[in-house]
Amino acid sequence: MFPYKNSITIDRKNNRPIYLQLCDQIISFIRAGKLPPSTKLPGSRRLADILGIHRKTMVAAFDELIAQGWIVSIPSKGTFINSELPIISPVNLNSSFDAKSKKQLSGFDFFHNTYIDDTDLSLENDFYLIGDGVPDNRLAPIDEIAKTYRNISKKEYHKKLLGYSSIYGNKELRKTLVTYLNQSRGLDITIDNILITRGSQMGLYLSSQLLLQQGKTIVVGATNYSTADNTFEYSNGKIERIKVDQNGLNTQQLEMICKKKQVDAVYVTSHHHHPTTVTLSAERRMHLLLLAEKYCFAIIEDDYDYDFHYENSPILPLASNDYHGNVIYIGAFSKIIAPAMRIGYLVAPKDFILEAAKLRRIIDRQGDTLLEETLATMIKVGDVQRHCNKVIKIYKQRRDLFCKLLKDKLSDYLSFDIPNGGMAIWVNLDKKYNWEPISVEAKKRKLYISDWKRYDMINSGHNSIRLGFASFNEIEIPIIIDRLHEAILAATTL
Incomplete structure (x- = not known):
């Protein structure tokens, strides 16, 4: 007889009703082959006595199992495991092959990605992460977001936003973005040129899927945004690299490649090149557009932090001078507001x-229409621009402090140029030293430095990484620089 008393456990503190706990365990025994089809179960009274529970609880469990088809009750004979269930070889539930191990390894084959990392950015509260350069979530205009969202969701006529909507995104947001982008970025677009996405990464993914299938060629910088590289490789694209200098992508080198082979796309972060933070010069912008027209390739312009320029007005994007339909312009509000604000746009x-909308439909039917309506309202009433003006001043102060302390304490080990904008600094470590031991020592001091290897995808040995400053305040920045200083001293004296 099956050892019910030793096998079934009841947790009276669990919120799940006891009769359902019984059902769960009996079903698991059936699925594991421990209770094979046609097995006769003890009567409800007998099983209740064995388990020390009220008979009504056991009856409720039997009724539920009968309703689900796991057991059957035959008058005058008793209760049995359904004979029509498939026979399963018994599994030793107490062996190493238990529920936990089954959840670790799949019982089927699937594609394993070998070039996209699985870095988990969740850290302990007392750890500091120096990342690529992200906004400070604490500055997000949460009150304005909550107030606007609440007002929209309360209105009866906005209940339509809770249903299925356009695959192009919230219409009000698209209309608002036409005005916003035309005025702030010098674009000349209509609502037909905008697709709302869940952040810029979705726009990048959709574009690469449409442009790079069958192994088509995309040209990127020798140093480039590693996630973009991963996206292009995942889309079966072939990556060609060109030099990046103080004026951005070397378009003369691009032209030489175009003369030799078919180029299908060029990826550029024109405003602040990722990762080096340099701005693509006006001359090279013009040259790039002329090459795109002549050789009929697409320009994927990822304008991830257009609004964050500290010294003067930002240079208008390539898309503002695109007269031949070659530029795919990608942007988002994740940097302006907060990373969790997963709203971006693709303009083409x-x-x-x-x-792009048809492809988006099969991976994500639509975005959060209420949140998109909220953002549209915030743009129209000026909340977004006011917030942007506020944080630009704060981030500039943080940049200045971060750079000052870096220079004062670490100039013997590294060098950098103060960036005109953005949220990070491109730091060059003296080639006598190496980031690997520094990263190890930094972790000991509760300072996590983003994987330095991903800034040099071609192993050129430039020994440089991005250090983000925007997410740290004036109290935290000195602590971070001190910990980095200690880590470098420890690593270089080993």
Whole structure:
């Protein structure tokens, strides 16, 4: 007889009703082959006595199992495991092959990605992460977001936003973005040129899927945004690299490649090149657009932090001078507001937007229409621009402090140029030293430095990384620089 008393446990502190706890365990025994089809179960009274529970609880469990088809009750004979269930070889539930181990390894084959990392950015509260350069979540205009969201959701006529909506995104947001982008970035677009995405990464993914299938070629910087590289490789694209200097992508080198082979796309972070923070010069912008027209390739312009320029007005994006439909312009509000604000946009010719929308439909039917409506309202009433103006001043102060302390304490080990904008600094470590031992020592001091290897995907040995400053306040920045200083001293004296 099956050892019910030793096998079934009841947790009276659990919120799940006891009769359902019984059901769960009996079903697991059936699935594991421990209670094979046609096995006769003890009567409800007998099993209740064995388990020390009220008979009504056991009856409720039997009724539930009968309703689900796991057991059957045959008058005058008793209760049995359903004979029509498949026979399963018994599994030793107490062996190493238990519920936990089954959840670790799949019982089927699937594609394993070998070039996209699985870094978990969740850290202990007393750890500091120096990342690529992200906004400070604590500055997010949460009160304005909550107030606007609440007002929208309370209105009866906005209940339609809770249903299925356009695959192009919230119409009000698209209309608002037409005005916003035309005025702030010098674009000349209509609502047909905009697809709302869940952040800029979705726009990057959709674009690469449409442009790079069958192994087409995309040109990127020798140093480049590693997530973009991963996205292009995942889309089966072939990456060609060109030099990046103080004026951005070397378009003369790009032209030489175009003369030798078919180039299908060029990826550029024109405002502040990722990771080096340099701005693509006006001359090279013009040259890049002329090459795109001549050789008929797409320009994926990832304008991830256009609004964050500290010394003067930002240079208008390539998309503002695109007269031949070559530029795919990608942006988002994740940097302006907060990373959790997963709302971005993809701007391109109408025919490309149509295909991108169809592809988006099969990976994510639509975005959060209420949140998109909220953002549209915040843009129209000026909340977004006011917030942007406020944080630009704060981030500039933080940049200045971060750079000052870096220079004062670490100039013997590293060098850098003060960036005109953005949220990070491109730091060059003296080639006598190495980031690997520094990273190890930094972790000992509760300072996590982003994987330095991903800034040099081609192993050129430039020995440089991005250090983000925007997410730390004036109290935290000195602590971080001190810990970095200690880590470098420890690593260089080993």
